[in-house]
Amino acid sequence: MKLQNLIIVFLALALPVILVLSVYVELQVKTAQLRTSYNDYLIGAAHETIVAFQLNTTSDTYSTVTDTKVRDIEASLNVFSSSLATSFGATGASKSYMMSYVPALLFTLYDGYYIYTPTKTWDSDIFVHELKPYVYYSKQYTDGNKVLTINYSLDNYVAVYYYDGSSYISRAGYLEADNGTGSYYQDARNFTNWFNNIVRTFPSSVRDALFIDANNSPLPGDASDFNDEKVEVIKDSVTNNLVQAMYIYGKNTGNDFQMPELTALDWDTILNNTCFIAFMQGLPVGTTVYNDYVIAVSTENKETVNENDIYYIGDDGSYHRIWCPHLTGNIRGYNKLQFKNQDSAAYRSVPACYYCMVRASDASYSYLESHSDGMSTAELRKRLQAYSEALSREKQNLVKISDYINGSGQL
Numbered sequence: 001m002k003l004q005n006l007i008i009v010f011l012a013l014a015l016p017v018i019l020v021l022s023v024y025v026e027l028q029v030k031t032a033q034l035r036t037s038y039n040d041y042l043i044g045a046a047h048e049t050i051v052a053f054q055l056n057t058t059s060d061t062y063s064t065v066t067d068t069k070v071r072d073i074e075a076s077l078n079v080f081s082s083s084l085a086t087s088f089g090a091t092g093a094s095k096s097y098m099m100s101y102v103p104a105l106l107f108t109l110y111d112g113y114y115i116y117t118p119t120k121t122w123d124s125d126i127f128v129h130e131l132k133p134y135v136y137y138s139k140q141y142t143d144g145n146k147v148l149t150i151n152y153s154l155d156n157y158v159a160v161y162y163y164d165g166s167s168y169i170s171r172a173g174y175l176e177a178d179n180g181t182g183s184y185y186q187d188a189r190n191f192t193n194w195f196n197n198i199v200r201t202f203p204s205s206v207r208d209a210l211f212i213d214a215n216n217s218p219l220p221g222d223a224s225d226f227n228d229e230k231v232e233v234i235k236d237s238v239t240n241n242l243v244q245a246m247y248i249y250g251k252n253t254g255n256d257f258q259m260p261e262l263t264a265l266d267w268d269t270i271l272n273n274t275c276f277i278a279f280m281q282g283l284p285v286g287t288t289v290y291n292d293y294v295i296a297v298s299t300e301n302k303e304t305v306n307e308n309d310i311y312y313i314g315d316d317g318s319y320h321r322i323w324c325p326h327l328t329g330n331i332r333g334y335n336k337l338q339f340k341n342q343d344s345a346a347y348r349s350v351p352a353c354y355y356c357m358v359r360a361s362d363a364s365y366s367y368l369e370s371h372s373d374g375m376s377t378a379e380l381r382k383r384l385q386a387y388s389e390a391l392s393r394e395k396q397n398l399v400k401i402s403d404y405i406n407g408s409g410q411l
Contacts, residue, residue, distance in 0.1 A: 030286050034285045034286050034290075035285055035286075035290060038280075038283065038285060038290050038292070039292065039294075040087075041084060041087035041088060042084070042278060042280055042292060042293075042294050043294050043296075044083060044087060045079075045080050045083035045084045045087065045278065046080070046276055046277075046278045046294045046295075046296040047296050048079050048080070048083045049076050049077065049079050049080040049083070049276050049278075049296065050076075050275075050276045050296040050297070050298050052075065052076040052079040053072065053073065053076040053107075053276065053298060053301070054298055054299075054300045054301055056072035056075055056076060057069070057072050057301055057302055057303075058300055058301060058302060058337055058340075070114075070131065073107055073114055073131065074131060076276075077105060077116055077129075077131070080105065080278065081095045081098070081099050081129075082095065084098045084099070084102075085097075085098050099118075099129055100118075100127070100253075101280055101281060101282050101283040101290075102118075102129070102278065102279065102280055102281075103117065103118070103245070103246040103249050103250065103255075103257040103279055103281055104116065104117045104242055104245050104246055104249075104279050105117070105129075105276070105277070105278050105279070106238070106242065106275075106276070106277040106278075106279075107274075107275075107276055107277075108238070108270050108273075108274065108275045108277070109274055109303050110153050110154055110157075110274070110303040110304050110398075110400070111136060111137060111151055111152070111153040111154070111157070111159070111400065111402065112134050112135050112136040112137055112138075112151070113134070113135055113137075113237075113238060114131055114132065114134055114135075115131075115132045115135070115241055115242065115245055116129055116130070116131050116132070117129065117130065117132065117245040117246075117249060118130075118249045120252060127249065127252070127253065132245070135237060135241060136151040136159075137151060137152040137153065137230075137233055137234045137237055138150065138151045138152070138233070138237070139152075139229075139233045141202060141206050141210075143201075143202050143203060143206070144165070145163075145164075145165035146162075146163065146164055146165055146201070146202070147162070147163040148160070148161075148162050148163075148198060148199075148202065148206075149161040149162075150210075151402060152230045152233055152234065153400075154220065154271065154272065154273075154274075154304055155174075155219070155220050155304065155306070155395070156174050156175045156176065156218040156219050156220065157172070157173070157174050157175075157395075157400065158172065158173070158175060158195070158218075159171075159172040159400075159402035159405060160172065160195060160198070161405075162198055170405040171191065171194060171405060171406060172400065172402045172403060172405050172406055173187060173188060173190075173191030173192075173195075173406070174187070174188040174191060174192075174395065174396075175188065175191070175192050175195060175212050175218035175226075176188035176189060176192055176212075176218070176219075177192075177212055177213055177214050177216070177217050177218070177219075178219075180388050180392065181388075182388070182389055182392055182393075183396070184392035184393065184395065184396045185392065187396070192212050195210075195212065196211055196212055196213075199211050208225060209225045209226060209228070209229040210225075210226060210229065212226065218230075220272065220306070221272075231267075231271060234270075234271060235267060235271075238270070239259060242259045242279075243258075243259040246258060246259055246279070246281075255281075255282050256282070257281050257282065258281070259279075260279070260291070260293055266295060269295055269297060270295070272306075273297045273298065273299075273304075274297070274298040274301050274303045274304060275295055275296065275297055275298065276295070276296045276298070277293060277294070277295050277296075278293060278294050278296075279293045280292055280293070300336070300337060302337070302398070303398075304398070305335055305391070305394045305395055305398060306391075307322075307387070307391055309335055309336050309337075309394070310322070310333040310334065310335065310336070310387070310390045310391055310394065311333065311334060311335075311336045311339060311357075312324075312327055312331050312332065312333045312334075312386060312390070313331070313332055313333075313334070313350065314326075314327040314328045314329045314330065314331050315328050315329030315330060316328060316329075316353075317350055317351075318350055318351050318352060318353040319339060319350050319351075319352055319353065319357075320353045320356050320357070321353075321356040321357065322383055322386070322387050323356070323383075324353055324355060324356035325355075325374075325375075326353055326355055326356070327353075327356075327383075331382065331383065331386040332386065332390070333386055333387065333389070333390025333391070333394075334390065334394075335394045
C-alpha cells in the first residue's frame with residue numbers, strides 16, 4: 001500500500017478520535033470553569049448570609065430572645081436563597097429551583113444549632129425548606145436510676161439537669177479550674193464545686209472525663225478530657241442530625257444526598273466560632289454534578305466572646321490589644337462590639353491603635369507574654385488583671401437561653 005493510502009486510512013481512523021477528544025477536553029474545561037463559578041456563587045451567598053446575621057443580631061437589643069433570634073436567622077436564610085438565585089440568574093434560575101439542590105443549611109451557635117432543610121408539606125409532595133427546632137449540644141449520662149444531662153457550649157458554660165433517682169435538680173453556669181478574682185470566678189467556683197459533687201458519684205468512665213480540676217480544664221483550647229468529651233458530643237450531634245436530614249430529603253426525592261466528611265480544620269472552625277454552613281449537591285455542571293459546601297464564620301455577634309474579642313482603653317485616647325506597648329495608664333477592656341455602639345460604655349469615638357490593631361491579629365494573654373520585653377513584673381500583672389476582669393465580665397454578661405433554670409434550681 002502506498003504511503004499516501006496509509007495516510008488517508010490513518011486520518012480516516014484518527015480524525016474522529018481527535019475530534020471526540022477535542023470536544024471532551026473542551027467540555028472538561030467548561031466544566032472546570034463552571035465549577036469555579038459555582039464555588040464563587042456559593043461562597044458569596046454564604047458570606048452575605050453571615051453578614052446579614054451579624055447585622056440583624058448585633059443591632060437588635062432583643063436578639064438573644066429565642067423568638068427574635070429565630071426571626072433574625074430566617075431573615076438571614078432568605079438572603080442566602082436570594083443571593084444564590086441572583087448569582088445563577090443568567091440561566092433563569094429561581095429560588096425554588098436553586099434551593100432544591102440545597103439539602104441542608106446549618107447555623108451553629110453558642111450552645112446549639114439550627115438546621116434548615118427541605119420538608120414535605122402535609123397536603124402534597126412538594127418540599128419546602130423549614131427551620132427545624134433548636135438542637136442543644138447535649139449528652140445524657142446514666143448510672144442505675146441516676147440520669148445526668150449536660151448541655152455543652154462553645155466555651156466553659158454548661159447547663160446541667162440531674163435526676164438522683166428520687167428528685168430533679170438543674171443549674172447552669174461556668175466551669176472553672178482557675179482561682180481568679182471577681183464575681184465571675186466566685187460564681188464559677190461555686191457552680192464547679194456543685195458540678196463536681198454530682199460527677200464524682202458516677203463511674204470512673206464519666207468521672208474521669210467530667211471532673212474539673214487543674215488537670216482537666218474546661219477552658220476552650222486547653223488539652224483536657226473534658227474538652228475531648230465536649231468535642232465528640234458536638235461533632236456527633238451535628239453529624240447525626242445532618243446525615244438524617246439529608247438522607248430523608250434524598251430518599252423522598254430520589255437523589256443521593258449525603259453528609260460530606262468535614263476536615264479537621266472545618267471542625268476546628270465550627271467548634272470555636274458561630275458559623276453558617278451551606279451544603280449544595282446534585283446541581284448539573286457540565287459533564288458531572290456539583291457537590292460542595294462552604295463555611296462562613298461570624299466575627300461579630302452577641303453569641304460568644306473570647307480573648308480576641310476584647311479591646312482595651314488606656315490613657316492615650318486609642319483602643320488596643322492587651323499586649324500593645326502603647327497601652328498605658330489605667331486599663332479597662334470591653335467587647336469590640338461596644339466600640340461600634342454609640343450607646344455603649346466603651347464608645348468614645350476613639351480611634352484604633354495602628355500599631356497593634358492593624359499589624360497583628362492575636363489578642364491573647366499568651367501573645368502578651370511573648371511580646372513583653374521591657375515590661376516590668378508590675379505592668380504584666382496589671383495587664384493580666386485587666387485581661388481577666390474584662391473577659392470574665394463580658395462572658396458573664398452574655399444572655400444565655402438556659403439561664404432560666406437558675407431561678408429556682410428545680411425543674
